[in-house]
Amino acid sequence: MTSKEFARHRKQLLSSMDPGSIAVVPTSPERQRNRDVDHPYRPDSDFFYLTGFPEPEAVAVLIPGRRVGKKLAQYILFCRERDEQMETWHGRRTGLEGARQHYGADDAFPIGDIDDILPRLMENKTRVYYAMGTHEALDNKMIGWLKEVRKKERSGIKAPIEFASLDPLVHEMRLFKSRAEISHMRRAAKVSAQAHCRAMQVCRPGMMEFQIEAELVHEFMKNGCRSAAYPAIVGGGENGCILHYTENESRLNDGDLLLIDAGAEYHNYAADITRTFPVNGVFSPEQRALYQLVLDAQKAAIAKVAPGNHWNQPHDAAVRVLTRGLIKLGLLKGPPAKLIKEGAYRRFYMHRTGHWLGMDVHDVGDYKIDGKWRLFEPGMALTVEPGLYIPEGCKGGAKRGWN
Structure with a gap:
């Protein structure tokens, strides 16, 4: 999906926002799996829909009509800076210049500077679009930033008077898929269908449910879908009657049915397929x-x-x-x-x-x-x-x- 697709999403959202408003859209935090191991990172869907930016520790800010000099600068991205040592250990970072060049940001600032910069961006805005209650750490920061702006009211600076969820605007947009989005979803669906067919072909009595799951995941990944859209449900016999069964640890018995609910994710777009077939093929x-x-x-x-x-x-x-x-x-x-x-x-x-x-x-x-x-x-x-x-x-x- 090209940067033009994400720019189109931002343009549509900016046109729907009230004049004098500001939108603050954070990505998902990294999640710890255990001790010093994190789960594979996946960005917040709303954030990615508007930016295409894949890295953690990032916040997008949208301000309709904002200008810096004569330049329109409505899209600001806070993200991690380049860091040679950290990149040696944990992989490449886009950095500020990359955020502008490759992801269309009008301005890009270090995520570490957000406490200094964002309160100033909130000055003289009447409405803040922000999904309060979904990012606890940022919720507290947002309250602190609002207090900072209110301290300046005696000097003629006005603080926002209203918080509103961005969900109704963005989610209505996301409901209608573009050609590029449909192409991604078709790809995810095609790979998922191939995986289900493969599971049917290899399934035999005596196999374990997780062995069938392995066939699914392998088919996903070898065809460019780096992860499943959700944990696969592979339930043989009575396990198929548990709607969200994910243990996938039982042996498959001759004469039983096997229910598989599994879908691939392609560039953050999901497929979802459920099929049931006999373990023994008849x-x-x-x-x-x-x-x-x-x-x-x-x-x-x-x-x-x-x-x-x-x-x-x-x-x-x-x-x-x-x-x-x-x-x-x-x-x-x-x-x-x-x-x-x-x-x-x-x-x-x-x-x-x-x-x-x-x-x-x-x-x-x-x-x-x-x-x-x-x-x-x-x-x-x-x-x-x-x-x-x-x-x-x-x-x-x-x-x-x-x-």
Whole structure:
């Protein structure tokens, strides 16, 4: 994705901000795994969406209409300076000049100088856009900076009078994907599909769930997706009925089904695919019937994903198909409309049919507008993943071996 893409995001946001406002957008902090080992670093999604900057210890500041002399300087980036010794140990840094040249910053300052510079940038601003409560350390700094500006009010300098979350503006933008973003998501989806196919090909009774997970991760990485979008769920047998099962430590048994929920991440854009198949490669009649029912529900839901339809129509379509199918299989009894109204299907299908997808696997964006389900529009991306879960001991599940 080119720097022009991120510049376009900033331009759109700046045009939506109030005059006399300032936005402060930090990236994610580094997270300790244990002792002196950190987790692999991944920048905050909102921050990366606006900057494309991949390093930790960085804060982006956006000020509509700001000028330095005759030069428009609306985008300021605080980041780490170049440091030969630190770079020898921990890898290359972009530095201040690189932030300007490669990431489009109008001004770049050392992150260590933010306490001196940012309060001055807040002077005479009426509104501060900042997601208070998401970055504890910066929350405290922000309060301190505001106090500093207020101390200058007797000299005619005005302090901000309002804090507002930037989320509604940025998250509405992120809901609509550009061509470049869709290209990244297609790449993540293609690699993820290849990984699922590979898992199906290698799976055998007696293997461990984590061995299948290893096949998935290897396929991701060898195709340029350096990480998974979320921890893979690889659940054989009854483990597949635990919605967010991630232990992946059990042995796969002959005759069981294997559920895999796994997606790759490509340049911070996620895929999300869930598939279920027989460990031994052959469906039993009962397994095939349930699989076909879920597939029919998915196809019915996908048919409702179209501009002008509302968010809940795919879910409603899936629920209708699943409920009728469960009645046919003898797992539910009664009129379909009554069972749907009562939510009887939730015993076997307890989650929604989909969610927004993008930089985050459960991506940002409102599902309702003024209390009504949102209408689909071009550029939106969502998952369609109905399911059925019939665990051991489930009432009615033992009949005909449904579980």
